[in-house]
Amino acid sequence: MDRDLLYAVQKRIPFQQARKMLVQNGFPTGLGWDDIYQKLNDKSAQASADVAGLYDAYLETLIASQKAMHTYKIKDADANAIRNQISSLSIPSNVFSKRFPYILSNAEIKNTAAGPPKLAGQIDLVDGTALIFCSIRELELRDEIKTNLIPKTLRDNYTKVIGVKIERHQTFDVVLIPKTGGTVKMLTDAPSGVNGQAISGSLFSIRTAMNSFAGAKLFHKPINLYPTIRPFYNSNEGIVQRLGYSTTTSSIKSEKMRGAGKCLRTELFHKSGMAALNKSDFQTFEIQLAWELPSKDRFKTRPELGVFGSYRMTYATNPIVSVATVSKCLTYDEFNFVAGKLMLAVSGKI
Known part of the structure; x- marks a missing residue:
């Protein structure tokens, strides 16, 4: 049994998605990783496990799972030069x-200096090549703390309590070079709880690394x-899970749907509010969508796309949001589906 592979899946993939990967490749599942490792001590469980299949699935997650993305358009001649390289x-x-494609041990992560991304590997794809850059980064993660864990004298003063922790992570940043054309995507790990400033910094670090790789400032x-x-929002694309907007009546709204698969567009309170506004009476600044894709097993496939701005952008002359988040994807096909929807919107076809 390839323990390095299982360790990498455990450390990099959210458990619910990792569980899906394991089931699809004949591995046992359980209530947690300790339970899974215990079951894998059984020789019949080992015999049923498709290690090669899990390895291939893991490679796809390096590209597809929990990513934030910048998209660049460069000249075809410059893209051809990178392809030749x-x-x-x-x-x-x-x-x-x-x-x-495995990750360093905790001790190695602790003892490896943080620094700019280094080229670690490449993955050949049907439609291009993925260059994988790795680095050690100190990420500031934010988690909501349950108020029942806090003394009553303190919790009575707060609606929500957020805990902040600093963790060292090995990140797998990706540059997707297509077989044709000059649309290049740069991706960085975006685990739950990491702040937007850290994500933007990581993406610009990849740009610097890629310009160095190309030997010119192409990006x-x-x-x-x-x-x-x-x-x-105006289209019928996907399921709207979250929408941020401001109105001419001086209100700022950030609406979210709690139930998976439920669309904000059709939610009664939201529809009633929007019906009272003219189209020019509100300005959107953020959205999160999901698409329910056909699944071959009992696990639902619902990849997500987020484009998040700030309400202040609704007052700007030329508001800019350059980062998209792509989450709950396991396969490159799922990632491509979501990224394709984004590029359709960029081109004005949505």
Whole structure:
């Protein structure tokens, strides 16, 4: 049994999604990882496990799982030059490439200096190539703390209590180079709870690394995604899970749906409020959508796309949102589906 593979899946993939991967590849599941490891001590469970299948699925998650994305448009000639460079690429030896596609141990992460992304590997895709860069980053994660864990004298003064912790992570950043054309996507890990400032910093670090790889400053400004928010809401695309908007009546709204699969567009309170407004009476600044895709097993597949701005942008002359989040994807096909919807909106086809 490949313990390095299981450790990487455990550390990188949210448990509900990891459970789906395990089931699809003949592995036992349980209430947690300790339970799964215990079951894998049984020889019949080991015999049923498709290790090669899980390995291939894990490779796809390096690209698809819990990512934030910048999209760039460069000249076709510059993209061709990068493709030619990749065709004869030799991955340099470093602490990350020696372990690729697996992750470093906790001790190695602790003892490896934080720094800029280093090229660790590449994955050949049907429609291009994924260059994988790794680094150690200190991420500030925020978790809501249950108020019943806090002394009553303190919790009576607060509606919500947020805990902040600093964790060192090995990140897998991705640059997707297509077989044709000059649309290049840059992705960074976006685990739950990480703040937007850290994500933006990571994405710009990848841009710097990719410009260094190309030997020229080919990547400048990522595509502005702000103009996609309102068309997404006005369309029938996906399930709207979250919408942020301001109104001419001086209110700021951030509405979310609690139930999975329920669309805000059809929620009674939201519909009633929108019916009282003219189309020019509100300005959107953020949206999160999900799409329910056909599934071959009992697990539902519902990848998500988020384009999040700030209400202050509704007062700006040229508001810019450059980051999209793509979450709850396990496969490259699922990621491509969501990214494809975003590019349709960018091109004005939604």
